[in-house]
Amino acid sequence: MKETIYHELMNKKKKGQKSFAVLLDPDKVNDKKIEDLIDKAHFAGVDYFLVGGSLVISNHLDEVVQQIKKKSAIPVILFPGTPSQVSKYADALLYLSLISGRNPELLIGQHVISAPFVKGSGLEIMSTGYMVVDGGAPTTVSYISNASPIPADKNEIAVCTAMAGEMLGMKLIYLDAGSGARRPVTEEMISQVASCIEIPLITGGGIRNPEKAYLNCKAGADVIVVGDAIEKDSTLMKELADAVHASPISIGR
Numbered sequence: 001m002k003e004t005i006y007h008e009l010m011n012k013k014k015k016g017q018k019s020f021a022v023l024l025d026p027d028k029v030n031d032k033k034i035e036d037l038i039d040k041a042h043f044a045g046v047d048y049f050l051v052g053g054s055l056v057i058s059n060h061l062d063e064v065v066q067q068i069k070k071k072s073a074i075p076v077i078l079f080p081g082t083p084s085q086v087s088k089y090a091d092a093l094l095y096l097s098l099i100s101g102r103n104p105e106l107l108i109g110q111h112v113i114s115a116p117f118v119k120g121s122g123l124e125i126m127s128t129g130y131m132v133v134d135g136g137a138p139t140t141v142s143y144i145s146n147a148s149p150i151p152a153d154k155n156e157i158a159v160c161t162a163m164a165g166e167m168l169g170m171k172l173i174y175l176d177a178g179s180g181a182r183r184p185v186t187e188e189m190i191s192q193v194a195s196c197i198e199i200p201l202i203t204g205g206g207i208r209n210p211e212k213a214y215l216n217c218k219a220g221a222d223v224i225v226v227g228d229a230i231e232k233d234s235t236l237m238k239e240l241a242d243a244v245h246a247s248p249i250s251i252g253r
């Protein structure tokens with residue numbers, strides 16, 4: 001199985017380099033918007049595009065991915081809300097298991113059904129322990145997943161969940177407060193989780209400004225994902241990317 005992007009993420013982690021990923025929801029972009037986002041992403045030095053959404057209502061995932069690939073060398077990583085969100089034109093897939101929830105379908109059930117299809121896609125598959133943290137309001141992901149998020153102040157639950165995910169063989173942990181979260185995951189939770197795992201840590205959900213992106217990196221996040229804030233104001237992309245790339249190696253790690 002391919003491991004190109006994962007090797008890159010691990011190498012960056014060893015060197016303390018942080019990555020900035022822009023999340024595109026295929027339901028919320030059109031051709032013109034994608035072109036604009038790609039131009040801005042090149043200018044900003046964005047490391048990855050994540051493509052996906054909790055609900056993909058439209059049917060143009062392939063077209064969105066192909067359009068990005070035609071114009072850009074920035075790797076495209078799928079972040080699927082459902083198993084059908086697979087496009088062979090992407091570079092990699094976050095193979096998510098919702099380890100913060102207790103919904104067996106999202107832990108393993110849907111994976112069993114889609115396994116031959118996913119394997120046949122030829123994508124680089126990165127198994128990801130997906131952890132949803134309470135972001136202050138019900139988000140699409142918590143509603144769709146029918147699973148309670150980890151309470152925002154229960155750092156120890158987040159730590160134990162991430163540790164279990166790593167020991168089960170997951171290659172990445174994604175701490176997510178959900179798209180447009182009122183309250184993003186706290187630096188305290190990020191720092192505690194990061195100090196207990198050796199695999200790369202992705203954080204997202206409600207990150208709206210460069211300061212928060214920077215602080216998350218300082219707390220130990222390896223990849224910062226922003227979707228909603230950039231959808232509302234794409235000029236933020238450069239400042240966010242600069243903040244992530246300027247982040248120091250997190251203390252003690």
Ligand code: 1GP
Pocket residue numbers: 023176177178179180181203204205206207225226227228229
């Ligand atoms: C959502 O982590 C992602 O699953 C990104 O969140 O859209 O709030 O930036 P935002």
